[in-house]
Amino acid sequence: MTDRDLGALLERASEHLPEVDFAQGAWSAAVAERARRRRLALGTVGAVAAAGLAVAAVQLGGTTKPRPTPAVSSTTTASAGVLADGTAYAVMPLEGKEAQLPDFEAGLPSVINLASxxxxxxxxxxxxxxxxxxxxxxxxxxxxxxxxxxxxxxxxxxxxxxxxxxxxxxxxxxxxxxxxxxxxxxxxxxxxxxxxxxxxxxxxxxxxxxxxxxxxxxxxxxxxxxxxxxxxxxxxxxxxxxxxxxxxxxADGAYEGKFRLAATADTRSLWVGHYGEKRALVDQRSVTGPVTEVWQDTLGTQQWAATGAFFDQTLTSAAIQRGNGPIYQGLVAVQADRGKARVLLAPESPDGQTGRFKGCCSVLGWADAKTVLYQSVGSHGRWILAWNIDTGQVYEVSHLLTGAPDDPVTPIALNVGWRY
Known part of the structure; x- marks a missing residue:
């Protein structure tokens, strides 16, 4: 059975089912099997696989060079810590370094040509x-x-x-x-x-x-x-x-998601709203965090919620690595019923170098219970990346090709993982 046959079988078998945990388990098993076969193929027929990747890349409008195997370095190892207000953080690689990240198999193609x-x-x-x-x-x-x-x-x-x-x-x-x-x-x-x-x-x-x-x-x-x-x-x-x-x-007040995040008036905490089966607000709480404004929709699992965010730079400045620019944007994730916020910080490039656009990062969904899928845009390209909220590690998922770096951002909706 081919990857395509397996995907088609799963899709037909679950097309009328809600996206509950057992459906996610089936999808995860299929993704794991794809990843296992991919590793086996690369290990046994490396030269043939590289040639096949080159042909596929040409057909998709991408590069003819096979993906490099990422080395463990400062660009691929998560930098993490705790901000002064107690918020756990991780730091994205600088914009333009995404191709050096380790791969994450989420069921998406490695290249999606938005321009061709x-x-x-x-x-x-x-x-x-x-x-x-x-x-x-x-x-x-x-x-x-x-x-x-x-x-x-x-x-x-x-x-x-x-x-x-x-x-x-x-x-x-x-x-x-x-x-x-x-x-x-x-x-x-x-x-x-x-x-x-x-x-x-x-x-x-x-x-x-x-x-x-x-x-x-x-x-x-x-x-x-x-x-x-x-x-x-x-x-x-x-x-x-x-x-x-x-x-x-x-149905005024209705929301299609299970959770919703918003910045509160004091700019030092987040409002977390929980919506029930009737799409109405059933519970809410606030949580400390460095977020001054949220960006785009909130996407979640059964327990977690995440969205794009803008930050209080008096708190994030402590996480700036030497030579890099300020940190004013990124992602925030919150366990809806308890616990503090966690943030993924997006540092700007050093002075004189172009980097991320404002509103660089928007959440697209969750690949699994601990991994956020998001789009990152900047002057060197656009990517779907994955953030593990436990380890802080950031991974490459898909490269989004466009006609030019300054083309308007193309919204994309995913049909993998969770989008509660």
């Missing part, structure tokens, strides 16, 4: 893509078209679906995709100004759910893989995503 049109085939209902592991949007003028990414790196353009940007009440626009866009490996939802579009990745068919607002900004699946939550800045609606003719039901 040559690598994307057109969707066919007769031969739908198997094992969809990610979705992003291709820009065509003012129109966005979904691109489905499979576990073996193929890209499928759904050219029959045309989306427009979302807008808030002030007229600010954004790309219509969020990190919880995919449910069960089959259905993908996209917010639109006054409705939500659901795409079936098996048939290419779409369903439109009307929403009584001109400013729908977010749409995502709840943990049950059946309920869609659509949100504007001030209102929210729930939709039965299994029924094509379902009505959007007003």
């Amino acid at each position: 049109t040559a690598t994307a085939s057109v969707f066919s209902a007769a031969r739908p893509p198997q094992s969809v592991v990610a979705v992003y949007l291709r820009v065509e003028g003012e129109i966005f078209q979904p691109v489905l990414v499979t576990g073996d790196g193929k890209q499928v353009l759904v050219d029959g679906v045309s989306l427009v940007s979302t807008n808030d009440a002030s007229g600010n626009s954004a790309m219509p995709i969020g990190p919880r866009a995919i449910a069960g490996g089959r259905f993908v939802v996209f917010p639109q100004p006054d409705h939500v579009v659901r795409l079936d990745t098996h048939t290419g068919a779409t369903v439109s759910y009307q929403v009584l607002s001109k400013n729908v900004e977010w749409a995502g699946w709840a943990a049950d893989n059946a309920t869609i939550v659509a949100r504007s800045a001030d209102h929210a609606w729930t939709i039965d995503g299994s029924a094509p003719g379902a009505k959007a039901v007003a």
Whole structure:
């Protein structure tokens, strides 16, 4: 059985199941088996594997050089400690050093070319893509078209679906995709100004759910893989995503995730909200941390929550290594019911060198109970990286290729691990 066959079998067997722990266990076992066979192949037929990687890289629009085996050095070994307020921290490598990180197998292709049109085939209902592991949007003028990414790196353009940007009440626009866009490996939802579009990745068919607002900004699946939550800045609606003719039901305060993090007014603590099965807030607490502002959505497991963050530099300055720039951004993770926050700090490059962009790091999900998957963007490229919250180690997962370093950031939704 090939990797693709195994992925397709798992996807078909679990497409209608909620993403609960036993489903995650099955996925983890499949990923472990892929990694085992990959190591065996590399150890026994190294020259052939290197040649195969070169061909695959050309097909994906990437480099023809095989990935280097990372050496243990200051760029790949986690730097960790405790800040003055008691928050445990780890430090990312400098921007541009991501290729030197050890690999982490999360079920994603090692290269995802966000810029190439040559690598994307057109969707066919007769031969739908198997094992969809990610979705992003291709820009065509003012129109966005979904691109489905499979576990073996193929890209499928759904050219029959045309989306427009979302807008808030002030007229600010954004790309219509969020990190919880995919449910069960089959259905993908996209917010639109006054409705939500659901795409079936098996048939290419779409369903439109009307929403009584001109400013729908977010749409995502709840943990049950059946309920869609659509949100504007001030209102929210729930939709039965299994029924094509379902009505959007007003549900102000609803949130599609299990946990939500926010910076509190005193800027030295985090608000942690716990949402129940009805998508309503059921519990909350505050926790000490150096976070002044959070960035993008909160993604979690059954116990942990993480999001992008901006930091109080009076606290993070103690973690700056000699010659590096300031530390004002990164990630924060919190065990929802107890314990202190943990942060992953993103140091800027030394003076005179370009590095990370503001808002560099956004959480995409969790590969397992202890590993956050996130996108990192900077002047030397874009990556999906993994952060182990226990050890502090950062790993390379996928290289996201773009047309130019200053291209607008392309949001990408994953269909691996947890996205509660």
